[in-house]
Amino acid sequence: MDEKFDAIVVGAGPSGNSAAYLLAKAGLKVLQIERGEYPGSKNVQGAILYSDALERVIPDFREDAPLERHIVEQQMWVLDDESYVGNTYRSAEFNKEPYNRYTIIRAQFDKWFSKKVQDAGALLICETTVSDLLMDGNRVIGIQVDREGGAVYADIVILADGVNSLLAKKAGFHPELDPKDVALAVKEIHFLPQETVQERFNIGEDEGVVIEMVGKITQGMMGTGFLYTNKESITIGVGCMLSDFKKQKTTPYALLEQMKTHPAIKPIIAGGEMKEYTAHLIPEGGYKAIPKICGDGWLMVGDAAMFVNAVHREGSNLAMTSGRLAAETVIALKEAGKEMTAANLALYREKLDDSFLMKDLKKYKNMPEILHSNPQFFTTYPELVNRAAHSMLTVDGVDKKSKEREIRGNFVGKRSLFGLMGDAFKLWRAFE
Amino acid sequence: MHIVVCIKQVPDSAQIRVHPVTNTIMRQGVPAIVNPYDLYSLEEALRIKDQYGGRVTVLSMGPPQAETALRKAISFGADDAILVTDRAFAGSDTLATSYALASAIRQIEKDIPVDMVFAGKQTIDGDTAQVGPGIAKRLDMLLLTYVSKIRDIDLENKTITVERRAEGGVQVLKTKLPCLVTVLEGTNEMRFATMTNMFRAARHPLKVWDKEKAGIEDVTKIGLKGSPTIVSKVFAPTPKSVRAEIIDTESNQPKDLAVTLLAKLFTKKPDLAKDIAKNAS
Numbered sequence: 001m002d003e004k005f006d007a008i009v010v011g012a013g014p015s016g017n018s019a020a021y022l023l024a025k026a027g028l029k030v031l032q033i034e035r036g037e038y039p040g041s042k043n044v045q046g047a048i049l050y051s052d053a054l055e056r057v058i059p060d061f062r063e064d065a066p067l068e069r070h071i072v073e074q075q076m077w078v079l080d081d082e083s084y085v086g087n088t089y090r091s092a093e094f095n096k097e098p099y100n101r102y103t104i105i106r107a108q109f110d111k112w113f114s115k116k117v118q119d120a121g122a123l124l125i126c127e128t129t130v131s132d133l134l135m136d137g138n139r140v141i142g143i144q145v146d147r148e149g150g151a152v153y154a155d156i157v158i159l160a161d162g163v164n165s166l167l168a169k170k171a172g173f174h175p176e177l178d179p180k181d182v183a184l185a186v187k188e189i190h191f192l193p194q195e196t197v198q199e200r201f202n203i204g205e206d207e208g209v210v211i212e213m214v215g216k217i218t219q220g221m222m223g224t225g226f227l228y229t230n231k232e233s234i235t236i237g238v239g240c241m242l243s244d245f246k247k248q249k250t251t252p253y254a255l256l257e258q259m260k261t262h263p264a265i266k267p268i269i270a271g272g273e274m275k276e277y278t279a280h281l282i283p284e285g286g287y288k289a290i291p292k293i294c295g296d297g298w299l300m301v302g303d304a305a306m307f308v309n310a311v312h313r314e315g316s317n318l319a320m321t322s323g324r325l326a327a328e329t330v331i332a333l334k335e336a337g338k339e340m341t342a343a344n345l346a347l348y349r350e351k352l353d354d355s356f357l358m359k360d361l362k363k364y365k366n367m368p369e370i371l372h373s374n375p376q377f378f379t380t381y382p383e384l385v386n387r388a389a390h391s392m393l394t395v396d397g398v399d400k401k402s403k404e405r406e407i408r409g410n411f412v413g414k415r416s417l418f419g420l421m422g423d424a425f426k427l428w429r430a431f432e
Numbered sequence: 433m434h435i436v437v438c439i440k441q442v443p444d445s446a447q448i449r450v451h452p453v454t455n456t457i458m459r460q461g462v463p464a465i466v467n468p469y470d471l472y473s474l475e476e477a478l479r480i481k482d483q484y485g486g487r488v489t490v491l492s493m494g495p496p497q498a499e500t501a502l503r504k505a506i507s508f509g510a511d512d513a514i515l516v517t518d519r520a521f522a523g524s525d526t527l528a529t530s531y532a533l534a535s536a537i538r539q540i541e542k543d544i545p546v547d548m549v550f551a552g553k554q555t556i557d558g559d560t561a562q563v564g565p566g567i568a569k570r571l572d573m574l575l576l577t578y579v580s581k582i583r584d585i586d587l588e589n590k591t592i593t594v595e596r597r598a599e600g601g602v603q604v605l606k607t608k609l610p611c612l613v614t615v616l617e618g619t620n621e622m623r624f625a626t627m628t629n630m631f632r633a634a635r636h637p638l639k640v641w642d643k644e645k646a647g648i649e650d651v652t653k654i655g656l657k658g659s660p661t662i663v664s665k666v667f668a669p670t671p672k673s674v675r676a677e678i679i680d681t682e683s684n685q686p687k688d689l690a691v692t693l694l695a696k697l698f699t700k701k702p703d704l705a706k707d708i709a710k711n712a713s
């Protein structure tokens with residue numbers, strides 16, 4: 001007997017869970033398929049959760065979600081080989097509830113989220129891979145899984161299968177990913193006693209710190225490093241564009257190993273018990289790389305649709321937001337008795353365009369190109385900034401004016417005056 | 433043919449690490465799995481069902497999370513699942529565990545008579561291999577351990593013929609039903625669940641039994657009270673300090689290498705020459 005659902009959601013990450021939760025809550029018959037052993041089993045550890053996006057799906061999530069620490073301090077480091085120049089923002093405002101950002105462990109968080117989805121009434125099947133979309137002409141009518149008797153039908157299939165959606169590629173909705181549009185990131189978790197974490201960062205019991213890093217740690221490649229504090233562990237990682245890894249013939253693992261020996265980073269993680277690496281792709285092509293996101297009988301959400309704001313390291317919130325808007329679209333069409341046609345589903349695109357998601361991605365649409373063609377942002381500048389700081393902070397009998405002159409000379413020497421002005425202009429335009 | 437298969441949920445030992453410095457077990461995020469040995473007995477039971485017809489009921493005692501293990505068994509084709517869970521069972525050793533499981537099996541029998549009980553050879557966490565035999569004794573069932581193959585079941589005469597791995601060979605044993613079988617690893621390979629069974633597993637209403645429903649008569653025989661075993665210490669054995677040695681000779685000819693190696697062996701074990709001489713005579 002064929003199984004038929006109102007909606008099938010492929011994937012149980014933040015995007016799929018948001019969509020499945022809202023659809024099930026609205027009373028639709030929902031099937032969710034996840035290829036991992038359980039939701040979260042395939043997901044990288046340690047991340048930042050942005051409350052707002054989740055609040056709009058599960059308003060009272062703070063009651064039982066596995067949250068590690070709320071963020072009270074953000075640091076930005078520009079690193080040279082031996083040093084870094086940084087800025088810090090810490091505010092007592094961040095200690096007022098409701099908190100805006102948290103650190104989470106994705107494996108636990110995804111499990112919690114999935115429990116909510118199942119409690120809302122969606123049927124979850126794990127350890128099952130969707131291998132194909134079932135088509136009737138141009139219309140998606142269901143899915144085929146890698147098991148005997150694996151055809152399942154639905155009015156709408158929501159592709160929430162993450163970056164590098166093989167399904168979308170197979171169905172021809174999506175071209176092959178361009179290595180310059182994806183970053184490869186590695187993370188690891190270092191377990192430390194709770195008190196040690198708090199002492200090292202000068203934070204209280206539930207407070208957390210985020211450190212973003214750019215500079216020599218990426219060895220000239222376009223990318224960033226990051227470090228978050230969890231309850232009893234520290235997440236550390238680095239990511240660079242896949243195209244750069246290919247060019248430089250380095251591996252992300254080697255990069256992370258090198259990064260951990262940096263004199264500013266080493267003492268922070270010293271003595272931690274390391275849990276293994278996890279490597280994952282991040283779609284960072286931005287606005288210009290967004291594929292077709294809906295058609296007859298299907299919608300695409302989250303990483304599958306390239307919804308990542310690389311500049312601000314936001315991903316899961318875009319995933320949850322797109323999942324929510326997809327669900328709202330489907331619910332609205334159902335209620336109006338309308339079919340899941342491409343024309344009707346265009347409502348999803350409208351909702352996205354109206355939201356912060358598309359607005360932010362549009363704002364930074366030129367960022368990837370600028371950074372790709374201007375590697376000095378990751379090499380020359382960090383070095384110069386660090387040298388400048390070092391010079392100014394070394395008291396050696398040289399007057400400050402001469403020091404300034406030397407610093408200016410260094411900048412112009414490494415990069416022409418026009419180059420400097422051009423870079424400033426490019427960045428300003430990109431952030432404008 | 434009604435077979436009850438006992439399964440235990442265990443931490444995936446492949447993912448447990450012992451901290452090199454503190455020697456403590458790093459439990460963080462270790463996923464729970466069905467005891468791998470139990471999958472062989474489940475698959476064997478399912479094959480019997482496929483061949484002779486009947487019913488497979490899976491039974492587990494454990495915390496509420498053990499539900500996942502039972503659902504998994506249903507996805508492979510088990511017909512029904514019972515989770516025996518109650519705070520009163522906490523801290524059970526093999527004696528208390530087999531008491532509780534035997535009592536639950538008696539309750540199952542009240543609905544449908546049980547022809548066979550299957551258990552794994554042992555678990556990967558407790559490793560005692562005592563629970564199967566413990567259940568058999570309590571239910572007064574004949575016991576077949578280390579079964580590597582089920583040759584035949586005679587439905588009419590209610591007998592079973594199996595191959596049993598024994599020291600120095602394989603025994604072929606025939607016995608009357610009901611009996612308890614513990615299945616050796618490598619006996620078979622677990623099937624890949626069909627989508628129909630995946631749906632059934634996701635929707636199946638599990639039976640959850642507390643100590644009353646499991647028919648526990650004597651509460652002093654379960655949980656910590658019923659468990660005379662005391663784990664006084666858990667530790668990781670210290671790794672051997674002996675190091676591999678690289679032998680290098682000037683010529684690097686096989687003959688020279690062999691001579692150097694032998695010389696080393698004889699210096700390390702002074703009695704070796706004597707022993708060889710003794711054995712040779």
Ligand SMILES: Cc1cc2nc3c(=O)[nH]c(=O)nc-3n(C[C@H](O)[C@H](O)[C@H](O)COP(=O)(O)OP(=O)(O)OC[C@H]3O[C@@H](n4cnc5c(N)ncnc54)[C@H](O)[C@@H]3O)c2cc1C
Binds near residue numbers: 033131281315
């Ligand atoms: C190193 C790293 C650090 C990050 N840090 C942050 C951060 O701090 N904050 C933040 O907001 N974002 C962060 N992100 C981005 C964030 O992880 C993603 O944007 C987010 O997970 C996307 O959610 P998703 O549901 O679209 O996809 P995913 O979370 O990737 O989920 C997709 C799911 O679909 C399943 N699946 C795939 N194919 C199939 C198939 N064929 N059949 C069945 N199931 C399938 C997968 O197993 C997976 O569970 C980070 C990413 C990386 C790699």
Ligand SMILES: Cc1cc2nc3c(=O)[nH]c(=O)nc-3n(C[C@H](O)[C@H](O)[C@H](O)COP(=O)(O)OP(=O)(O)OC[C@H]3O[C@@H](n4cnc5c(N)ncnc54)[C@H](O)[C@@H]3O)c2cc1C
Binds near residue numbers: 527561
């Ligand atoms: C070193 C050590 C430490 C222990 N520590 C604890 C502890 O801290 N807390 C605690 O509660 N217990 C503890 N125990 C008890 C033990 O882990 C079990 O709960 C139980 O007694 C089963 O023993 P076993 O795992 O050796 O099973 P075995 O006798 O090796 O299992 C054989 C077969 O019996 C069946 N079986 C076993 N257990 C179950 C079950 N629960 N449900 C269904 N079928 C089952 C399975 O088919 C299994 O393959 C410990 C035991 C040891 C040896």
